[in-house]
Amino acid sequence: MKILLVEDSATIRYAMCAYIENAGHETIVAESGEQALQIIDTTPVDMVIMDVEMPGLDGFETTKLIREWLGDHWIPIIFVTGKSEASSLEEGISAGGDDYLIKPVNQVILNAKISAMERITEMRNQLAKLNEELTILSQRDDLTQLYNRRTFEQKAADLWDYATRHKTPFTIILLDIDHFKLYNDCYGHPAGDKCIQEVARALLSSLNRSADLAARYGGEEFIAVLPDTHEEGAKHVCETIRSAVEALEIRHRDSSVSKCVTVSIGATVVNYTTGTDLIFQIDQADRALYCAKRAGRNQAIIREFNPYSKVLVVDENEESLESSCQILRGHCSVIPLSHSEDCANFAEEYYPDLILLDIKPDSNHQQICQKLKNNDKTRSIPVILMCESGIEELKRFGQQVHANGCITKPFEANQLIAKVNQFLNLN
Secondary structure, X not given: OEEEEEOOOHHHHHHHHHHHHHOOOXXXXXXXXXXXXXXHHHOOOOEEEEEOOOOOOXXXXXXXXXXXXXXXXXXXXXXXXXXXXXXXXXXXXXXXXOEEEEOXXXXXXXXXXXXXXXXXXHHHHHHHHHXXXXXXXXXXXXXXXXXXXXXXXXXXXXXXXXXXXXXXXXXXXXXXXXXXXXXXXXXXXXXXXXXXXXXXXXXXXXXXXXXXXXXXXXXXXXEEEEEOOOHHHHHHHHHHHHHHHHHOOOEOOOOOOOOEOXXXXXXXXXXXXXXXXXXXXXXXXXXXXXXXXXXXXXXXXXXXEOOOOEEEEEXXXXXXXXXXXXXXXXXXXXXXXXXXXXXXXXXXXXXXOEEEEEOOOOOOHHHHHHHHHHOOOOOOOOEEEEEOOOHHHHHHHHHHHOOOEEEEOOOOHHHHHHHHHOOXXXX
């Protein structure tokens, strides 16, 4: 062991060094608490033997600072003191010490205490290793050894936050084994488990960067995220995965797609995370996967999210405004506005792709719509009117002001998204 001896007395230092080295350990010497801290800062040690009574920083103060500096990293610290009072022992343990030696130090007792601390250190190291292994096991799927879904969600959230901070692209890939139920029914569950394992290995072998993350998402479904990956990179990886699975040549006689096991893949690429979130983008990858299945399977469909689709939502009712914005968040960038008289100015400044305008037919909203249509910068922006009036009355008003669409309140989330989707490709 490498033992740091902190002792201001030259005579005691000489004797203690001899004892420690005779026991087969290496000694590093510090003549003061301040010097001990400098050594701890630059040199890893396995144990500290600390004199309590020293000028400047005493042993208790030095120990407290060492514990703060090392944090979760534990090394044994044995105090050496001429005091034998119980209060001194209590103070030392409170300061972070682990054992006591009373001066004059006996070599046999010193060796015994070093051996005891050595055993404790070894046990702590073994326990830390076991805890680390248990942590790894708790993060992994038993069958495939990929990350499980819970761990994936934690790690993917961290990667998403990084992409948000650094404004980098982000790709999410979902894949599903084609006709896996038929495979299980035909070949049995043990063969099904082996098939899942082989596909997991093919997926993992297709991801070449340490930052890429793959997990078993459930059943025969897998998920991967590729940080800092644009659409071309996503296409390449998706095709690599698809080809790697097909190259396994796992026979699947009941598949309508191929004689061998294949996968369908859905992916979404986010160039910037502004205006969306991770959960919504996973859902978009799932929708792309569904499209890949409907299109015939054994293929990849990739969607690119456009965060620059901006919708100006104008509603003087704060509660209604927040409700509409909440529905649209994650689908596009939302600009909320509670003062309708500012609508034309906001539209000219931000130039949104669409305006949702809550109106009251007997108010000044007709002038607002006319102002939008008379301005060369805003006349091409589609306007959807929202109102609690009947649909026929709303349509008549919409025709008068040349609005592009109408929707009556209250509306369901899917109704609003469908109406907005007539003018924006929200997928």
